[in-house]
Amino acid sequence: MKLEISLKGEAPRKSEVLIGEGLAGDVPRVIRTSLGRRTPYWIWDRNVWALWGEQAEKWGWPAPSSGRVVLFEASESNKRLYRLEELARQLAIAGADRQSALVAVGGGVTGDVVGFLASIYMRGIPHFQVPTTLLAQVDSSIGGKTGVDLPEGKNLLGTFHQPRCIWMSPAFLETLPDVEFRQGMAEVIKTAMIGNEVLWKYIESHAAEIRSRKSEALQWIISACCTVKAKIVEADEKEGGLRRVLNLGHTVGHALERLSDYEIRHGDAVAMGLVAASRLAVKLNMFKQADLDRVVDVLMAWELPVRIPGAFSPEDILEALRTDKKRAGDTLHFILPVRIGEVVDSSDLDFGKLKEVLASLRGESKPDS
Ligand SMILES: NC(=O)c1ccc[n+]([C@@H]2O[C@H](COP(=O)([O-])OP(=O)(O)OC[C@H]3O[C@@H](n4cnc5c(N)ncnc54)[C@H](O)[C@@H]3O)[C@@H](O)[C@H]2O)c1
Ligand SMILES: [Zn+2]
Structure with a gap:
């Protein structure tokens, strides 16, 4: 291709x-x-x-x-x-x-x-x-x-x-190594959530081929991801606006990486961030509960974490987010899914609701619906 x-x-x-x-x-x-x-x-x-x-x-x-x-x-x-x-x-x-x-x-x-x-x-x-x-x-x-x-x-x-x-x-x-492959899968899942529902369905239906690293399946997902990212970069090369959508799951993800002193791997952190963003979107009535369940199921199928380790309190995560915000300038942009394949850039983050979401995700097992 x-x-x-x-x-x-x-x-x-x-x-x-x-x-x-x-x-x-x-x-x-x-x-x-x-x-x-x-x-x-x-x-x-x-x-x-x-x-x-x-x-x-x-x-x-x-x-x-x-x-x-x-x-x-x-x-x-x-x-x-x-x-x-x-x-x-x-x-x-x-x-x-x-x-x-x-x-x-x-x-x-x-x-x-x-x-x-x-x-x-x-x-x-x-x-x-x-x-x-x-x-x-x-x-x-x-x-x-x-x-x-x-x-x-x-x-x-x-x-x-x-x-x-x-x-x-x-x-x-x-x-x-499998652990590295998994880190990449977190970004593949993120990319599908941002801009390609067909890729999402492919990940759901071709898990075995992808897992056994069949060349055709890999080429398919790589091509689909490159196409999504290329379109976004063409429209906004230097992150003036649209390119921010690529940060879906990364706001909370980066905070967790930093708080753990980078002990948490990037893909794992993004997976937790994807669940947090999806759950917040459900709370805000922007995203369907059934779609949140699909996100959790796909991440779990790839052995990616869907809960936030108990060591990280919602207060610490919010504090880390605020530090990121200072670094990026004034406004904290939070990318939220509205359906699988479409996201919105929200700049008026409801910190109270995010805190509730982070608290509800603390623990080890699958989050309740
Ligand atoms: N520029 C960007 O837009 C952008 C976007 C996302 C991430 N990043 C950066 O990417 C980095 C992470 O990339 P990564 O996950 O590829 O990490 P990496 O380059 O450290 O590679 C991960 C490990 O896999 C090994 N490896 C590489 N290819 C291999 C292969 N074919 N077979 C076996 N082992 C192999 C490497 O030696 C390394 O140990 C981070 O520093 C992150 O900041 C940049
Ligand atoms: Zn990333």
Whole structure:
């Protein structure tokens, strides 16, 4: 499948998304076509290189002996500015210049770091993304947001820098641990709730195929998610408004991640956030109880948490939300579902009702309807 993201802004650009297994051997040629005579430097997540490096050489991708492959120890704790400088120095030593380009091979951490580096190396060079986690394929590689963390918070430094091209293959997901796959599924479920009821029904009806990572099923959900995200990014590249809908489940989710000192994984936090947003919407008579039940059932089927651990009080979560609000400016936007496949951006959050919802979700088992 091929998808084109048309970006307007000051300088109209296009970002191309290619999804499919058979294309692996073609990637160096695709890169040459998309980057012209620029020399690509490949920055790989070291873990992914260990699993896929040999295969990649068989596909004709460059080997470390070419001097154009850099291995990056990808982890959230290495998503930091000093690691970016280390990578930049490795590139400079290897001879990368204004006529070079970067290729990121790895999950969301690698994509965010390499995207950021590409946006500032020699005042900006093009880059190409090869996302290898489900989360990166359905979410983080699309849209051009880049960044690194500060001890004070995640993604506080960053840029918008659209990749020229994104190539992804479900084949990479064969080696992805279940826990990582689940994190990606939380974003798939979120995406379906935001803008694609057909995707939602597919997730409900093809759970077994997705779980056993059948290539066709994976390609289907990845394509559907990319299509939803691409449309939103085309309409609002720099998060002026519409793009905020992508934060469904993330307001409460981010608060939980932060309160747990990032012990709670992102997808797990988003799952709890999706239940909180859905339950609040039911309380506000905007969303049907039956749809809330479907949300809880789908999340549970993927072993994603639907209750908030007792250690986090509603007061603490609301306090963390207020901190986020200060950071984002004045208004706290809360995205609420109105039906499966449609959400609204509400800027007059009823804190009292949210507090009741958070209190009702505390515990370990399935929330009562
Ligand atoms: N830019 C955006 O719009 C955006 C959106 C959502 C999330 N993010 C960012 O994405 C990051 C999370 O991404 P992630 O979940 O992909 O994390 P990640 O990059 O840390 O990858 C998760 C783990 O999977 C391993 N891995 C990657 N591909 C693999 C494969 N094919 N087989 C086996 N193991 C593999 C990695 O080495 C790592 O240990 C966060 O830093 C988050 O802030 C960015
Ligand atoms: Zn997310």
